[in-house]
Amino acid sequence: MAHDNEFTLMKERRFLPFFITQFLGAFNDNVFKNALIILIAFQVAATDSARANLLINLCSGLFVLPFFLFSATAGQLSDKYEKSRYIRWVKALEIGIMCGAAAGFLLNSVALLLAMLFMMGFHSTLFGPVKYSILPQHLKPQELVGGNAWIEMGTNMAILLGTMLGGILIAWRNGPLWVSVAVILIAVCGFLSSLTIPQAPPAAPNLKINWNPVTETWRILQLTRQNFTVFQSVLGISWFWFLGSVYLAQLPNFTKLTLGGSEHVVTLLLTLFAVGIGIGSLLCERLSGRMVEIGLVPFGSIGLTVFGIDLFFATPSSPVPSSALLDVGAFLMQPGSWRVLLDIVLIGIFGGIYIVPLYALVQQRSEPTQLSRVIAGNNILNAIFMVAAALIAVVMLHQGLTIPQLLLVMAIFNAAVAIYIFTLVPEFLMRFMVWILVNVVYRLRTEGLDRIPEQGPALVVCNHVSLMDALVVSGCCRRPIRFVMDYQIFKNPLLNFVFRTAGAIPIASARENPEILQRAYQRVADYLRDGEVVGIFPEGRLTPDGEIGPFKSGIERILKQTPVPVVPMALRGLWGSFFSRRYGKAMSGFPRRFWSRIELVVGEAILPEQATSAVLREQVVAMRGDWR
Template sequence: MHQPNQFDLFRTRRFLPLFVTQFLGAFNDNLFKNALLVLITFHGLSAAGMSAQTLVNAAAGIFILPFFLFSTFAGQLAEKYDKASLARAVKLLEIAIMVMAGFGFLLHQAGLLMSCLFLMGVHSALFGPLKYSILPQYLKEEELLGGNGMIEMGTFVAILLGQISGTLLIQHQAYGEYLIVAACLLVAISGWLASRKMPSAPPTSPELRLNWNILGETWFIIRHSARNKAVFNSILGISWFWFFGAVYLTQLPELAHKVLHGDPGVYTLLVTLFSIGVGSGSALCEKLSGRKVEIGLVPLGSLGLSIFGIDLYFALQGIGAPAQIHTPGSFIAVASHWRIMADLLLMGVAGGLFIVPLYALVQTRTEKEFTSRAIAANNILNSLFMVVAAGMSIAVLNAGASIAELLLLVTVLNVAVAIYIYTLIPEFILRFLVWLLVNTLYRVREEGLDHIPEQGPALLVCNHVSYMDALVIAGSIRRPVRFVMDHRIYQMPLFSFIFRTAGAIRIAPEREDAGIKEEAFGEIAAALRAGELVCLFPEGTITRNGKLSRFQPGTDRILRETPVPVIAMALQGLWGSFLSRKDGPAMRKWPRRFRSRITLLAAPARPPEQASRQVLEQQIRALLDAKS
C-alpha cells in the first residue's frame, strides 16, 4: 500500500497553489537579481563609481534591507487579514515592480534597477510571514515538516533556476534585455494567477490593531518571541543560516570568476550544486525524522556545514590559472575540482537538514495567534544578519583577505555559533544523540502517540524492557519528557550525560536512600505542576524474564499529589537486545543484529481517578497481548 509522504501534498489545493506562488516569487527574485549581478560582474554596469565587487555586496544588502524595515508590518497584516487575499495583493505589487524594472534594463539605468531590487525586497518581506504562518492552517500536524521541506526545496530550486535563467537570458546577444523584461513580467503574472487558487486562510487575530510604529512593534515582537527560549533560539539559528548562506551565495560569482577562472557557466554550476544540495537536504528531513518535527537533525546539519566548509577552504588552495577561461565542461574535467563541487553539494544538504526542522519548531511551538508575527521577528533578524553579512564581507575583502579566507572565517564562526546555541538549549544536542542512537540501532514503529497532549501535563507509564527504553520513548515523542529512573541507571557512564541534560529525575528505593526517593517525588510533582510530561516505569526495575512485573505503588502517590491525565504505553521488540537482560546481564553479550524492528504503542489518556496502578498494569498487558 502507498504510504503518505510529503510529495502527496502536490495533489492538494491546500498546498500546490501556495507552493507554485512561492516558487514563482523566489524564481522571479533571482531571475531579476542574477541578471543584474551578471551585468555588474561581467558587463561593466556601475553606479556611483563603485567597483563591481563593492556593488555586488551592496546589492545583497539593498535586497535584504526591506525585510528589516517592513517585516513587522507584514506580520501584523498576516494576523489581521486573510492570508490568501494578502498573497494576491502582494503578487499584484510584483507585477508593478517588474514593469519598472523593464525600463531599467532597457535603458541600462543602474540606479533604477537598484531601486527595483529594493522594491522586490519589499515584496518578499510582505510575503514571508504569510508564507510560513499559513502552513499550520493548511496542513495537518504530521504534514508540517514535509510541507516545510517542500517549501524549502522549492525555494532553492527556484533560486537555482532563476539564477541560471537570469544568466542565460541577459547574455543573449542583442536581445538579452528584452528577454529578461518579458520573462520577469510573465513570471510575475503567473504567480498572481497561482495565488488566486489558494484557499481562504482566515485571520488568526482579526481584532489586532495595526501598530505603525515600526521600531516599537519590532521591539515588541522580538521581545515576545524571546520569552520562549526554544523558539527564539531557533529563530537565531535560522538567521545564522541566512548569514552563512548570504556570504557564500554572494561570493560565488567572484569565486567562479577570479579564483576558479571560470565563465558565467561555472558560476551557474556552483550555484546548481549548492541549491540541489539544500533541496535534497530539505526533502530528506521528513524521511529521516519519521514525519515528525525532529530537532535532532539540526546539530547534524551544523556539523556538516562546518566540516565541508573547512574542507572547501583547503580544496581551493593551489588553484592555478588555466590556459583559457574554464567552461562548465572543462571545469568538471579537472579532477581536483570534484572536491570543490562535492563540498558545495554536501554543504547544501547539511543546510537543508539544519533549517527545515527549525522553521517547523517555530511554527509548532508558537501561539497560533502570534505565528505570523513570530515569522516576522524571524525575518527581521534574518535581514539584520544578512545585512551584517554583506557589510562584513565588504570590510573583510577590503582589508585584504581573499574570498577563500572570507569563507573560512564564516565557517569557523559557524562552529562557535553552534556551540553557543547548543549550550543555551541542550535539547538540540540531546535530540541529536537520541536520534543517532535510536536510528542506528532500531527501526521504530509508533502507534497511538497522538494520544499524548501537545501541551499541558501528563504522566506516561510504560513497561521496562531494556536500558534503551527511555531513549526510544524520548526519540519518538515530539515534546521533551522528564524520565523517572533508578539512580544507578541515571549514573551509568554511557548515558548519564543524556539523562542529566534531559532533566531526568533519579529515584532510589527507600531502603537504599530515603532522601533521594522523597526528592524524586518532589521533582515529579513540580514538573507536572509546570505542565511538563513525566514518564515512569512502574515496575521499578528492568525485567529479567521479558514479562511484565507487578507495578509499584509510586504511581498512586504521584496521582494523589498531582492529579493529571495518564497515558499507558507498551514497548515491544527490545527483549533479547544487547541492552536487555535476556540470557544474563545487559551489555555483556554480542549484539544479535542492528536495525531490528521495535514498536511503541500508546493507549488513550485516562483521567487520574481511573488510573490506579492495577488498572494501568492491566492496560499495558492488554497492549502487549494485542500486538504480540
C-alpha cells in the same frame, strides 16, 4: 487526513497553491534582480565602470533595506488579517511593481529600475512573515517538517532558476522587452495561484498596528527573545543565512580564480549547492520520522563544518591562471574536481538538514497569536547577519586571506557557533544524542504515536526492558516526556546528561530514600499541572527475565493527586540487547546485537478513573505479545 509522505503534500489544495505562489515570488525576484545587474554591468560599465560597480553594490543594498525598515510592519499585518486575503494583496502589489519595472527596462531608466528593485524588496518583506506563519494553520504538527522542507527546497531552486533565466533573457536580442514580459507574466501567475489558497483566520484580529518602524522593530525583537528556545533557533537560522550568503557570494570568484572554471562551472556549482539544499530539506522528514526533530540540527551543523573544511583541502594548492578558464567537461577531467563537487553537494545537503527543523521549531514553539511577528523578527536578524557576513568577508579578503581560506574560517566559525548555541540550549544536543542512539543502534518501527495527546497533560506507562527505554520512547514522541526513573539509572555517567536535559525525575523506594521519593511525586504533580507529559515504568526496575512484572501502585497515587489520561505503551525487541539484563548486569560484557529491529506500540488513552495498575498491565502485556 495527515499525508503519507512529504510528496503527498504537493497534491493538497491546502499546500500546493501556496507553494506555487511563494516559488513564483522568489523566482520573479531573482529574474528581475539578475537581469538588472547584468544590464548595469554591460551597458553602464561600457561608459563608466566606477559608476557600474557602485550601482551593482547598490542593488544588493536596496533589496535588503526594506527588511530592516518594514519587517516589523509586515509581521503585524500578517498577524492581524486573514492570511490568504493578505497574500493576494501582496501579489497584486507585485503585478504593479513589475509593470513599473517593465517601464524602466523599456525606457532604459536605471533610476526607475532601482526604485522598482527597492519595491520588490518591500514586496518580499511583506510576504516573509506569512510565508512561514501560514503553514501551522494549514498543516498538522506531523506535516510541519515536510511542509518546511518543500518551502526551503522551492525557495533555493527559485533563486537559482530565476538568476539563470534573468541572465539568459537580458542577453537575448531585445532582452529588456523579454525580461519585461517575463516578470509581468510571472507576477500574474503568482496572483492567480494565490486565489486558490484556503483561508487562514487572523491570529490577532484586534492587534493595533504600530506604524513607527523603529519602535516596532525594537518591540518585535524583544518579543522574539521572550521564548529562549525560539530565540536561539532564530539565531541558528540567522547564522545559516550568514554562512550561506558567504558561500553564494564567493562561489563565482572561487570557481574562476581558484578552480579555473568558466561561468558554466559557476552555474554547475550553484546548481549543485541548491539541489543539495533541496535534497537535505526533503531528507529531514525521513530522518526525523515526520516530527520536529531538533536533534538533526547538530547533525546538520557537524556536516557543514566537516565538508566546509574538506572543501579547503580539496581545492588546488595554487590558483589556476584565468587566461585558460575550463568549461564543464575540462573541469571534470581535472584531478580533485569530483571531490570539490561532492563537498558542495554535501554542504548543501547538511545545510538543508540544519535549517528545516529550526524553522519548524520556531513555528511549533511560538505563540500562534505572535508567530508572524516572531518570523518578522527572524527576518530582521537574518538581514543583519547577511550584511555582517558581507562586511566580514570584505575585511578578511582585504587582510590577505584567499577565498579558500575564507571558506575554511567560516567552517571553523560554524563549529564554534554550534558549540555556543548547543551549550546555551542543551536540548538540541540531547535530542541529537537520542537521535543518534536510536537510529544507529536500532531499526525502529512505531505504531499509534498519534494516540499521545498533542496538547494537555498525560501519563504514559511502558514496560521496562533496558536502559535505553526512556531514550527510545523520547526519540519517537513529538512532545517532551518527563520520565520517572530509578535514581541509580539517572546517575549513569553515560546517559545522565540526556536524562537531566530531558527533565527526567529520579525516584527511589521509601526504604532507600523517602526524601527522593517524595520529591519525585511532587515533581510529577507539578509537571502534570503544567500540562506536560510524564512517563513512568510501573514495574519499578529492569525486567530480569524479559517478562513484564507486576505494576506497582504508584500509578494510583499519581492519578489520585492529579487525574489525567493514561496512555499505555509497549516496547518490543529490546530484550537481549546490550542495555538489558539478559546476560547479567546491563551494559556488561560485549554488545551482541547491532541495528536490531525494535518496535514501540502505543495504545488508546484510558480515563484516569479506569486506569488501575492491573488494567494498565493487562493492556501493555497484550500490546507487547510474545516478542520480548
